[in-house]
Structure formats: structure tokens, C-alpha cells
Amino acid sequence: MENELPLSPFTKNIVNKMSGDMKFLGVFTIVIGAISCLTIIGAVIGIPYIIAGLRLKESGEMFRGYLGYASQEFIERAIEKQSQYFHIQKIIAIITIVFMVLYFIFIIIFLSIFLKNFDSTILHTT
Secondary structure (H helix, E strand, O other): OEOOOOOOOOHHHHHHHHHHHHHHHHHHHHHHHHHHHHOOOHHHHHHHHHHHHHHHHHHHHHHHHHHHOHHHHHHHHHHHHHHHHHHHHHHHHHHHHHHHHHHHHHHHHHHHHHHHHHHHHHHHOO
């Protein structure tokens, strides 16, 4: 075949292990996403996690197909799916950073209001 890529035994072993790990982590990521979706706010992170998990699982399956057929088409699709996974992970990281910043702003506002009221109560009780 024209699109065959020869594989060394070392490469086959690495790809086999990697594809199994990718499928496991894909399923794990889907489960974490599903658990996150139990709350409305968690769904903001949970839905991208589910999609990312699906892409990683699909990539692992394409790498397994690459092992079986040594076809350039399988490796291209595997890399494409893995690229989509990393793109979604980047979006999740950005969303997480935004939520962390909002959380810290909320804590600072809450503490400033609490301390302001705490100081005024102490002054009025003495």
C-alpha cells in the first residue's frame, strides 16, 4: 500500500501502551466531567471535560488502528483527535483560571466587608 508507514517493534510497544493509557484517561476524564455536571456551575467545566475525554479515547482508538494497519490515515486522525483534546484542555485551563480569579476577588470583597463590620461592632460595644 502507498500510505503504509513501517513500524519498529519498539514503536509498536510504545504506541500500544500509549493508546491503552489514552483510552483509560479518556474514560476517566468523561467520568470526571459527568460528575462535575451534577451541578449547574460544574457543567461549565464538566461538558468540556466530557468532550475532551471523548477526543482522547478516539485518539487512542486511532493509534490502535495505526498499530493494526500501519496506515498514514490512522496516524493523521489520531494526531487530529489528540490535538482537539489538547485544545479543549487549554480552554478548560483558561476557564479554571477565570474562576480562580473570580473566587479570589469574591474572598477579598467578603473579607473586606466582614472586617469592616467587625471593626465597627468592636468600637460600638466598648
